[in-house]
Each structure stands twice: as structure tokens, then as C-alpha cells.
Amino acid sequence: MEQKLAETIVAVRGGGDLATGVIQKLYRAGFKVVILETAIPLAIRRTVALCSAIIHGSFKVEDVEAVCISDISQCSDIWHNNQVPIIIDPEGNSIDKLQPTIVVDAILAKRNLGTKKAMAPIVIALGPGFSAPQEVDVVIETMRGHQLGRLYFDGMAIPNTGIPGEIGGKSAERVVHSPATGKVKHIREIGDIVQENDVLFYVNQVEVRSPIDGVLRGLITNGIEITKGLKCADVDPRSADKVDCYTISDKARALGGAVLEGALYLGRQKNLF
Template structure:
């Protein structure tokens, strides 16, 4: 079975990893300039690095649909720059998973494949997708929703290690983003961690840098550009998160439930 995943950020990567390990053929799509903050655990960086390895699984930038079969045969996850799904028919996907996490639907329709899954807010099960998977941390994280929508985005970052708003690094001005620390570095509160539009960006708390945009990206003031983790576990910077694994489990559950009864779903 072939599964197309829209988006290749850290949560989409967790989904792709779990499905790949279960034997499904995975294709992923991204934008020309990915804005993934936790990029060390995201396949999206293959767009500008060519390859991206996460926990011994590799995504490889792919120029067009004609290269997909070869990539899959060699054990890679093909990743294409195709945000508008220009090549949707050529992908020949049995399942489409929209994991862009834009908090709104950016064009996925319920007829995009036999089975369509919307991840997070912005989708309505039965309208623009068959099921929705919950992404809000808490009791229902990873739940498969057959009617209605996921919990709306609150705009408030989830608490991790006792911190919420403080752990987010945001652009201080419009312009080019230039980090001066890297993922895995330990920083102190008020330390300069980057410049945006030539203006300094300071940490609001002490901890380890878990996420940071790549250099040279155009940002706007207030835009999320990084993430600090008070737990200071370096391993968390390079391995799939508990949240991503839970959401990946929800997607896997939805697929298995839908195709239950068929002799060969892989």
C-alpha cells in the first residue's frame, strides 16, 4: 500500500517513520522553503540538504514522480517539492495524510485518495477527509475522530518541563534569520540566540536549543523560529518526540481500521 503524506515537519516525520517501519510505501511532499523548527528530527530538511536521516530512516529529495519507484526500492522515502499536489495522480496513493499542521486545510479533499486523513485542526471528518487525528497534547492525543473536528488551536504552546510561552524563540523583526547558536547548544536566559532583520533575538529561558530555523530564511516579526527545552536532554533533539509517535499511532490505527478485512493491505 502506498501512502502520501503532505508535509515533512517533525510531526509528519513521526507519522512517516511509524508507517514506514510497518512496511508501507511512503511518499512525502514539502514546500520550497520548509519552516520546520525541529529540523534535526524532520525529513523536511532533505529539501535543502538532499537527504535527511531520522532514526536510521532516510528521506531523499526527488525531482519528479518518475524517480519514486526507484527511491522506494532502494529503501528511501522519496520527498518531492510539491505543495499543491501537482503530481497527485502520478503518486498513485491509496491513502493521503495531510500533516502540514497549518491549522487549516490548504487544499486536501476527501476524493484525493480512497482514504484521506486530516491531522490536527482545520479538517472536518466526513467533509474534507474521512477521519481526523487529534494533535492537542492531553488525554485525547492521537485519537481517531470519525465525526467532527480536532480541538481548535489555542495559540498557546503546550507546557514542557514547566515552561510554555517562554520556550518559544520568536523573530524580533522582519528580514533574514541568522542563528548564532545551533540545535543541541545550552543557552541561558537573555542570551542572544539569533538575529532577525539585523535585530537580536534573545532566549526567554535557560535550557537546551531543541529547534532552530536554518540560516537565511525570511521571517516576519513574532514568527516562531526556535524552541528551548528546560529538560536539557540532548537525546530529545535528535529522536522522534512522544507527541509525534502518538499521532503516528493514531494515523496507523485509522488506516488499519479502514482497510480491515482485506487480505493484503501492504
């Protein structure tokens, strides 16, 4: 049975910076979007990640404001206010109650953390770790380059290489991983211009320094406990006038467009809307 987009619920698993690009596209198209997140989000590009609402209660990225809720019954009021509800639900347990038409796995964990085709009439997943049409209806390519945003209806995304996409001629060297397990204490903030070897933050008493000159584009939440090896910061080597820490990235917008395309295409194929 066909339904209007404005009546169509989309549950998005994950609210990081790339997921936020997806959420904005779905929100602007008129879907009722709800975000399912972890209790302690680990996004580093926090200024452009709607999961920051879990920490602050509400958070706005461009024209989309997410509001943290404690129960799915609160969704209607948030949607009525033209906002996006976000709830702590890393396991996706609220999906049964929500009965969404579309589920999007935008966790970007490089593996499937429990998303199943049975969750909704349309199930879309971003990145490696999923197989279409066995596990989901469509997989979205997340690797930078010619295939970014491609829809796979039969197959998988390019396997994770472990090497970050190149920006300003830098790849792995621009990303910072925690040298220890412990509590984060910020010294610098997102948007700061930093030099190689500047102290960015501490993990307990261990200094974490910038690997290169550039703009501190990503930095994990202050005061949380993290584990050794976790991706926790990102330094953009481009000049400050070319780095924008406060708007959605080109990659996130591309992925958002791909998810919207997949949702509309499958919705038409399945006579859902």
C-alpha cells in the same frame, strides 16, 4: 480490491518533526511513503524533521532516510533502496499522478490547505481545521493531554488555543517568534545549552534572545527569509540530560501510531488491504 501494504502508496503532505513520526510508522509498516513539501521548509526541530532533505539533498532521522527528488518518476528507485522520496509540491499537484491509496495531511497548519477527500480512497488529517467525514475520513487529535492521538471519524480536533503544550512547566514562554521580517543568521545551534537573554540568532540586524534557560531544541533554517511573528525557535526548559534533540518525540510517535491505526482500520473497512 485488496492490495499488499508493500504495494500501497501513501502521500504525506508535510515533513516536519511531527510528520516525521507519522512517516516512520508508515515506513516501518511497509507502506510506500512519499513526502510532499514546500521549497523552503519552516520546521524548527530540523534535526528530527525529514523535510531537511529539501535543504541537504538527503536526511536521516533514526532509521528513516528521505531523499529529495525532482520528479515523481524517481519514486520507484528510491523505494527500491528502502528510502523515502521527498518532492517539492506544496499544492499536492503530484497526487493525481501518484494515485496513492492514502493521503495524510501532516502540515499542521491549523487549517486546511487544500486536502480533499477525493484525493485518495483514504484521507487522514492531523489537528484542527478539518471535519470528518465531510472533508477527510478521519481527523487525529494533536493537542497534548488525554485526547492526544484520538481518532475522530465524526467531528473535529480540539480547536487551536494558540498556547503551546506545557513542557517542563513552561508553555508559551518557551517558544520564540520572529520580532521582524528578514534573513536568519544563526549564533547558536540546536542542542546548545542557553541562558535567558542569550542571543540565539539575528533577523537582519535584530537580535533574537532566549526567553528562558534551557536547551535550544528548535531553530529555523539559517539563511532563509522569514516574516515577523513566525515561530522560529523553541527552548526546552528541562535539564540537558532529559532533552533529546536527535530522536523522534513522544508526541510525534503517538501521532504516528494514530495515523497507522487509522490507515489500517479504514483499509479494512474499505476492503483495500
